[in-house]
Amino acid sequence: GAGVSQSPSNKVTEKGKDVELRCDPISGHTALYWYRQRLGQGLEFLIYFQGNSAPDKSGLPSDRFSAERTGESVSTLTIQRTQQEDSAVYLCASSPARNTGELFFGEGSRLTVL
Amino acid sequence: DQQVKQNSPSLSVQEGRISILNCDYTNSMFxxxxxxxxxxxxxxxxxISISSIKDKNEDGRFTVFLNKSAKHLSLHIVPSQPGDSAVYFCAPRGSKLIxxxxTSLAVNP
Known part of the structure; x- marks a missing residue:
């Protein structure tokens, strides 16, 4: 597709369950970011992938969070043993290499942990 | 440590008037x-974007101003339109930051 695609758009889960969120970046974009926005808070960086380099995981809030990316394509964000405070909109963004820094965002995955 | 701040959480303007959204930063390396x-x-x-080698960038109704000595940016929208109602974020390049x-802008018809 032409833009960043995220799925699912909405996910409701029970506390303690694992969830997987998927991001399909724009073709050719080597950089991929995951952010989350909890209710009433700003956009919070989680993890950054750039090509084949080791990812920058400095924003992951706990070891329950992990993310993978296959080459320069799809990325999956996994949250294990979800907690209520994980409820948020999870946004994925991609960016081409050596550009001006503009990020192209998907529409986000809204996660609700009951 | 939030290195970028938008101190006005919301702004309401009349259609056709100017909207001014402000952003302050702390890191002079941006x-x-x-x-x-x-x-x-x-x-x-x-x-819209702006490089630190400039103090102004204009694109149609949108103009961004950069005051490096004050570490301050502002986005001007003129004339404002109802379709401009949205939340606006400023971010430095390499946006791994919070x-x-x-700023939530509401443009009233």
Whole structure:
């Protein structure tokens, strides 16, 4: 597709369950970011992938969070043993290499942990 | 440590008037800034940017001003239109930072 695609758009889960969120970046974009926005808070960086380099995981809030990316394509964000405070909109963004820094965002995955 | 702050959480203006959104930063090493616009239930979209070698960049109704000595940016929208109602974020390039809550702009017909 032409833009960043995220799925699912909405996910409701029970506390303690694992969830997987998927991001399909724009073709050719080597950089991929995951952010989350909890209710009433700003956009919070989680993890950054750039090509084949080791990812920058400095924003992951706990070891329950992990993310993978296959080459320069799809990325999956996994949250294990979800907690209520994980409820948020999870946004994925991609960016081409050596550009001006503009990020192209998907529409986000809204996660609700009951 | 939030290195970028938008101190006005909301702004309301009349259609046709000017909207001015402000952004302050603390890190003088930032060399490029981007403004994004976000509608509800959508991801942010890029709006306009400015390099630190400039103090102004204009694109149609949108102008961004940069005051490096004050570490301050502002986004001017003129004339404002109802479709401009959205949340606006400013972000430095290499945006791995917490962006903040942005400024929610409401343009009233």
């Amino acid at each position: 060399d490029y800034f981007l403004w994004y616009k976000k509608y509800p239930a959508e991801g942010p979209t890029f709006l 962006w903040g809550l942005g």
